[in-house]
Amino acid sequence: MENWKRDLVRVMDGHKKSGYDIRLMDFSGFNAITSEEIPQATGKPTMLNYWEASHYRSEVGKKVLNQLFSTTLQPVESAFGVDLNGTTIEAYLNNLRQRRDTYCQTHTKETALLKSCVNR
Numbered sequence: 866m867e868n869w870k871r872d873l874v875r876v877m878d879g880h881k882k883s884g885y886d887i888r889l890m891d892f893s894g895f896n897a898i899t900s901e902e903i904p905q906a907t908g909k910p911t912m913l914n915y916w917e918a919s920h921y922r923s924e925v926g927k928k929v930l931n932q933l934f935s936t937t938l939q940p941v942e943s944a945f946g947v948d949l950n951g952t953t954i955e956a957y958l959n960n961l962r963q964r965r966d967t968y969c970q971t972h973t974k975e976t977a978l979l980k981s982c983v984n985r
Contacts, residue, residue, distance in 0.1 A: 867958050870949065878951045889949045890932060891957070895964035896945045898925055906974040 870891070877889045893899065898914045898921075914925050932939060932946035939946050947957055969976045 870958065871954055874949050874951055874954045877949075881950075888933075890939070891947050891949050892929055892932070892945060894947075894961050895968040898928070898945055900968050900972065902972065903975055903978075905978065906972070 874889065877887050880887050901912050901914050904910060904912065913922075915921050928945060938948040947953070949957060
């Protein structure tokens with residue numbers, strides 16, 4: 866996945882150098898929106914940001930659109946929506962790995978659930 870993101874950044878940067886007005890943003894990873902605890906861990910019947918595992922609620926969509934149409938670039942440390950380019954990709958990937966490790970340490974139920982699914 867990391868190499869795919871690096872390759873995508875290289876392609877995008879090449880097009881930018883050719884004069885294309887292109888912006889690449891990443892909304893994946895581990896942040897307050899994507900790392901919301903699941904009902905199996907919280908006991909709540911629903912989630913705040915998602916309808917279920919892969920479909921986010923309209924409020925999240927509005928946040929994505931606000932970031933996409935903002936003229937302010939999001940830093941690598943941003944919690945949601947990071948501008949990726951050749952200058953930022955390695956710091957972004959490092960930050961992503963750190964956030965993943967923190968997620969696994971702070972979301973033990975979700976991590977155990979995922980490990981049990983993988984081990985089946």
